[in-house]
Amino acid sequence: MDWQIIVDSIPALLEGMGLTVQLTLISLVAGFFLAIPLGVMRLSSNVLLSSPVLGYVFFFRGTPLLVQIFLIYYGSGQFRPVLQEWGLWEFFREAYFCALLTLILNTAAYTTEIFRGGIQAVPHGEVEAARACGMSGFTLYRRIILPKALRLALPAYSNEVVFLFQSTSLVSIITLMDLTGVARVIVARTFDVYEIYITAGLMYLVVTYGILWVFRTVEFRLSGHLRDRALDPVEALKLHP
């Protein structure tokens, strides 16, 4: 073990972690707001609304993230003339933009499926009660279904946040300098393979369990009214697949 090389590389690795966290946060927020309408559409009885979402979710959940990244990053080159004409080539030329776009589309698909589960788990009686009070459509969703569905979806969503955070490491393959990317560059220069990779791994480990801790706390706060029926949060963490 060469401790000096670890100490020397920590600032660079932390900078990489900055990009990792940035990519995670932006994709999470964008994916979250895309997934709410998509989840509602997915459950629509109108086939014209539900089937495109079904296809989108199936594609992004059924193929590896790496294929999706390559499809957008390298694949966009095949449509260069069209993209140039529309003035979009500037974006697709950038690895950062392509990585972000892929991560957003990917997490939105997984989150759509999670929200669908949440919406379906809303007790029927609550929806009927709201209808009986005269609520319909948008108000019903905004006031009754979505708040309840989001709370029900929280445990599954916390897993998705962790998976997304870890998946961002793939952007290093298309040359972005996230935590994994920085680690790979330092290793290529110094050949201190396990020192650097294990340091980077520990950083991922700390943030991963930090995320889980935050969600556990939020879940605990939100479930005050069902406390005795709620799962022990420590047990819930162990059950995480």
Added chain:
Amino acid sequence: MFDLKGYGWMLWEGLSITIMVGFLSLLLAMAMGLIGAWGKLSRNKAANLTATTYTTVIRGIPELLLLLIIFYGTPTLIQNTAERMGFDIRLDFNPFIAGILTLGFIYGAFATEVFRGAFLAIPKGQGEAAYAMGMSRMLAFRRILLPQMWRFALPGLGNVWMVLIKATALVSVIGLEELMRKSYIAMGAIKLPFTLFFAAAMMYLAITAVSMLGQRYIERWANRGIRRA
């Protein structure tokens, strides 16, 4: 759209390697998972701690980084250790073997949780009855618990398989010529990146679709004779 200019066969070759790597990794992951679940449920403190550390560390680190650690780190570690002991050896990992070992090792952690949950789902009376009949722990495990555990483990194992087969794409990073790598190589020859990766994506999608059908069939088979409300 799907004119791959005669490079389609490369993708088919890649697909067969992807499936092979996926399948062998799953077998290894299941073996690791059974050992891990034994460790987690065991009263032996050391086994317990080892299994818990294993699942905690593996699930906290991205697969890509673990792949890099195992593929590049292990030979270096062995070489350095050997050097200190006065030997000079050069090790080169075969990407096929390294890929299977890594994926099996990573998804073994996920399979551990699946098997642990499955063993806990077996009614307690089953084990107790077996011990009461005079069976030893090993015999009760083999005859009573293991056969019943599978039914509870199948849905979880199906999920592990779906994630694992997609994760095989990462093995392309260490140079194994599976579906992703083959598409990448073909891209250099014919300048149709979108068509190639889209064809590859469709192949992965086909694996997923077939796996979903297969999972449903196997689960129905495993649950035959189980009364349902």
